[in-house]
Amino acid sequence: MIDTLVHVLLVLALPPLLPGVIARTKAAFAGRNGPPLLQGYYDLARLLRKGSVLPAGSGWVFLAGPVAGVAAPLFASLLLPFGGHSAPVSFAGDMILFAYVLALSRFFTATAALDTGSAFEGMGAAREVAFSCLAEPALFFGFVALARISGSLSLSTMLGTGPGWVTAGAPLVLVAASWAVVLLAENCRIPFDDPNTHLELTMIHEVMVLDHGGPAFGLVLYGAAMKLFVLSALFLRVVFPFNVTDPRLDWIAFVAGILLVAISIGVVESVMARLRLVKVPQLLVGACVLSAFGMLLLAR
Amino acid sequence: MERSPRVVPAPVSLLLVLGGAFLCVAGGVPGLFLPPGATARRIATAGSVGGSLLGLVGAVSAAVTGRVETLTRPWPLPGAALHVELDALSAIFLVPLFLVSALAAISGSRSFGDEEHPSDARRTRFFFGLATGAIALVLVARNGLFFLASWEVMALSAFFLVTADRSSREARDAGRLYLFATHAGTLTLFGFFSQLRHLTGSTELVPLPPGVAGTDAGTALFVLALFGFGFKAGVLPLHFWLPPAHAAAPAHVSALMSGVLIKTGIYGILRFTALVPDPPAAWGDVLLVLGVASAVLGVAFALGQHDLKRLLAWHSVENIGIIVLGLGAGLAGRAAGRPEWALLGLAGALFHVVNHGLFKSLLFLGAGEVVHVAGTRDMDRMGGFGRVLPKTAFFFLAGAVAISGLPPLNGFASEWLVYLGLFERARASGADALRAAFAAPALALTGALALACFVKAHGSVFLGSLRGDPPHAHGEPALHVAPMAVLAGACALLGLWPAGIAPALARASAIAAPGPVPAVPLAELASLVTVGLSAFALVLLLGAVGLLLRRRLAAAAPTAGPTWDCGYARPTARMQYTASSFARGPVGYFGWALRPRAKGAPVTKLFPVTASFESHVPDTVLDRAIVPAFRAGAWAARQGRILQQGRIQLYLLYVVATLVALLLRV
Numbered sequence: 001m002i003d004t005l006v007h008v009l010l011v012l013a014l015p016p017l018l019p020g021v022i023a024r025t026k027a028a029f030a031g032r033n034g035p036p037l038l039q040g041y042y043d044l045a046r047l048l049r050k051g052s053v054l055p056a057g058s059g060w061v062f063l064a065g066p067v068a069g070v071a072a073p074l075f076a077s078l079l080l081p082f083g084g085h086s087a088p089v090s091f092a093g094d095m096i097l098f099a100y101v102l103a104l105s106r107f108f109t110a111t112a113a114l115d116t117g118s119a120f121e122g123m124g125a126a127r128e129v130a131f132s133c134l135a136e137p138a139l140f141f142g143f144v145a146l147a148r149i150s151g152s153l154s155l156s157t158m159l160g161t162g163p164g165w166v167t168a169g170a171p172l173v174l175v176a177a178s179w180a181v182v183l184l185a186e187n188c189r190i191p192f193d194d195p196n197t198h199l200e201l202t203m204i205h206e207v208m209v210l211d212h213g214g215p216a217f218g219l220v221l222y223g224a225a226m227k228l229f230v231l232s233a234l235f236l237r238v239v240f241p242f243n244v245t246d247p248r249l250d251w252i253a254f255v256a257g258i259l260l261v262a263i264s265i266g267v268v269e270s271v272m273a274r275l276r277l278v279k280v281p282q283l284l285v286g287a288c289v290l291s292a293f294g295m296l297l298l299a300r
Numbered sequence: 301m302e303r304s305p306r307v308v309p310a311p312v313s314l315l316l317v318l319g320g321a322f323l324c325v326a327g328g329v330p331g332l333f334l335p336p337g338a339t340a341r342r343i344a345t346a347g348s349v350g351g352s353l354l355g356l357v358g359a360v361s362a363a364v365t366g367r368v369e370t371l372t373r374p375w376p377l378p379g380a381a382l383h384v385e386l387d388a389l390s391a392i393f394l395v396p397l398f399l400v401s402a403l404a405a406i407s408g409s410r411s412f413g414d415e416e417h418p419s420d421a422r423r424t425r426f427f428f429g430l431a432t433g434a435i436a437l438v439l440v441a442r443n444g445l446f447f448l449a450s451w452e453v454m455a456l457s458a459f460f461l462v463t464a465d466r467s468s469r470e471a472r473d474a475g476r477l478y479l480f481a482t483h484a485g486t487l488t489l490f491g492f493f494s495q496l497r498h499l500t501g502s503t504e505l506v507p508l509p510p511g512v513a514g515t516d517a518g519t520a521l522f523v524l525a526l527f528g529f530g531f532k533a534g535v536l537p538l539h540f541w542l543p544p545a546h547a548a549a550p551a552h553v554s555a556l557m558s559g560v561l562i563k564t565g566i567y568g569i570l571r572f573t574a575l576v577p578d579p580p581a582a583w584g585d586v587l588l589v590l591g592v593a594s595a596v597l598g599v600a601f602a603l604g605q606h607d608l609k610r611l612l613a614w615h616s617v618e619n620i621g622i623i624v625l626g627l628g629a630g631l632a633g634r635a636a637g638r639p640e641w642a643l644l645g646l647a648g649a650l651f652h653v654v655n656h657g658l659f660k661s662l663l664f665l666g667a668g669e670v671v672h673v674a675g676t677r678d679m680d681r682m683g684g685f686g687r688v689l690p691k692t693a694f695f696f697l698a699g700a701v702a703i704s705g706l707p708p709l710n711g712f713a714s715e716w717l718v719y720l721g722l723f724e725r726a727r728a729s730g731a732d733a734l735r736a737a738f739a740a741p742a743l744a745l746t747g748a749l750a751l752a753c754f755v756k757a758h759g760s761v762f763l764g765s766l767r768g769d770p771p772h773a774h775g776e777p778a779l780h781v782a783p784m785a786v787l788a789g790a791c792a793l794l795g796l797w798p799a800g801i802a803p804a805l806a807r808a809s810a811i812a813a814p815g816p817v818p819a820v821p822l823a824e825l826a827s828l829v830t831v832g833l834s835a836f837a838l839v840l841l842l843g844a845v846g847l848l849l850r851r852r853l854a855a856a857a858p859t860a861g862p863t864w865d866c867g868y869a870r871p872t873a874r875m876q877y878t879a880s881s882f883a884r885g886p887v888g889y890f891g892w893a894l895r896p897r898a899k900g901a902p903v904t905k906l907f908p909v910t911a912s913f914e915s916h917v918p919d920t921v922l923d924r925a926i927v928p929a930f931r932a933g934a935w936a937a938r939q940g941r942i943l944q945q946g947r948i949q950l951y952l953l954y955v956v957a958t959l960v961a962l963l964l965r966v
Contacts (some may be wrong), residue, residue: 005463012790017667048852050856051856051857051858051859052856052858052859053851053857053858053859053860053861054858054860054861055860055861055862055863055864056860056861056862056863057684057687057863059686059690061686061697061763063846063849063853064846066849067842067845067849068842071838071841071842072838074841074845075834075838077836088833090828091827091830092720092827093716093719093720093723095824095825096716096719096723097707097716097831097834098711099744100705100707100712100747101397101707101708101838103704103706103747103751104706104707104838106702106751107701107706107751107754107755110755110759110764111697111755111758111759114755114758114759114760114763114764114877115759115763115764116764116863116864117683117684117763117764117765117863117873117876118863118864118876119672119871119875119876119877120866120873121864121877122759122881122882123877125755125759125882126756126877126881126882126883126884126885127878127885129748129751129752129886130752130885130886130889132748132751133745133748133749133752133886134889135748135887136741136744136745136747136748137741137742137744137745137748139744140740140741140743140744141741143726143740144723144726144737144740144741145722147723147726148726148727148728148733148737151727152727153720153723153724153727160833199748205397210864211863211864214856214858215849215852215853216849216851216853216855219845219849223412224348225342234623237470257555263729274446278752280742281885281889288741292738292741295737296734299568299731299733299734
């Protein structure tokens, strides 16, 4: 019960910290001071208090995007084990629900973008759904590989197999590499998309939400941070599937791990340039092939 | 769970189904003689609705109780008997049939009425009833010849439904293609049933003797079944008749054909494999490969379409692929002696049959209204229709979420079962599991592509701004909205409470896969209660966040402002993204299969005055394989015309030459 409470509290409270950590890391690389670590929380508080301007002609669908963008990752997180603590909800096949709930938020984010009728936002929505077509199989090849390693169909057990690194190290490396790409792509980080850019033609996720403002935009930012948090937790559990025996230490190890993932993302963003848009599918297909190869290695 | 050996003296449910089928057929008859008008229309609609309700009661009771009811009457034809039987497997197909046919008939009575189609409407109503009745007979027939007779009535009435609008050249062409395809399929089925009779010694559908399935004769039987039934189901590459036929038919006909009629092909394969006590593992693998090909390529082709109804038709190919994937998983599970894999795969396939019937008819009914209002099927010329048709937009969105397989609607629940069947097999040891291990990510790819396609379809039709005034804008009459509301409600119900249908699915699967059944009931095996509760929780969570946003918005009344224009201050509706531009990315990934054709020159210099671009994704199988093959055949036949001189002496010479040749050989 307490674990569930901590779990939910972490999902609700921690995500806005991650963009701050990434920004600070990038600032350190660039020799700047950077925004405060808690900037994400300030932004949220400010946006939620604001009034809002809705694009002319848009309907309820326009607001369904931000709503699904928060509700879906929040729901998905309930299926995900955080650190050594198993997920609040866990059953055989929960990883399928996990992937499809995130897809639901993608559906409504892209649909909301189309509701504005703007060419830019249509463009962003088209890119978003096109790129995730390639990310989805990479994710599922990884699920199959993990299912074969752990012999289980539930995220809580699939991601809890520390000995997997001993018996199936090579496949796990491949899956982790593939999922790292998925993590960056699905959260629109460099090298796929630059969340800080302000050039509509090159953006993916950001261009979809150009017209959201006020509380709705607050939800968009919150949901995006939550998705980053959830996928980071998934990725973290693949690279660090070990349990710390003490439950309190385990929570601390988990939070430290998540922050480490955020710092790594910041490092990647600092040392890499954005890919040309036509190269993005190639990298994603590469990720697919990596995890498929990881799965093939397990064919014994 | 298992088939009850007790034969109930009064086959009430079966009689209800037969009576319902009869009423559906009979309702359309008076209209053929009465003058066109409201009376004939009311009789036909009442017949369809009343008959469907009767049949629905019978089918549901059979699905719930799992009772098997049989009725036999002799028939003067040698080898034929009027042998009908209602069991859980038939019932699972009958329920969507009757539900969809009633709702489509109501919708069609308005949208395809006597006013706009004076000569075609009554004919269409008659054949609509006839098709419904014939499908019901196909689903209960247990004699090979009787099955074929019903099959042919169904196929022919569907031809008249496809060509309902006789003035449309496109419909006539589509009808011809359909007629060719359906008869190629029927011909194969003749071969199938004669081979079946050869192996079992009876025209009745009795089980094959053990051991036959692995022989060459058994393989031939499987190939014939796959071809004959695959044609009707629209499994790639036998699908080529389907997109044109469903695009050209009136919307309520497309709903019946796409939602229900093509499933008779799936039913045929299931009924056949139920007769096989020991299916070889290779059969399951063949179905897996076909399923993956149909699913992935079907949705890829759908993405390339900008004709709304053709897009939906291609999605039928995709969904048939998902169903066949489930069948393959089921057969492979039977061959491997793992009843739980078989149950998950088959139950997933059957569930998807029901679900696809619901959401595809919903989408077709919505598309019919859009096409009527827009006066075109070209999505590139639509946009903003949510303002003209708000209710249709809402229900179409529900259908789009359901068909994309997203929770909390029913599409997710059935795909969930198929996934679980594949994952269960994929985690087993051995190289055999690898096939399922590749099929699961393929299904994920299909799901992501379907999502892209329906974001595109819904977005480019209903959202954004109107591109000019639609020619036939009018309100949304109840006769149009109510059927969609019922279908959407059913989608929501099955998504939130999949455990409710689980016993019926398990009973039907047990008939499709005779032999050992898993000890754990399906709902528990697939945690369907949890899935339903999760869907419910998701709805609550969405509602809670929605309410929060609403309260924040209410705190300071939102104002309307212009859409962000990137500094270009005169945006027009023509600048919004079209369906074609939306799909360009993923269509490019599948360029090797889709072979998109584009017309128009690229913009080269600054300030171009005019530039045009047009793209089109034709059916590769039809264009590159079927049509060239038939051209070659026609060419060869023309060469043979040299022999035809019209002189009797020459023909006599041929006879003599043939005789001499024969004598010389002997």
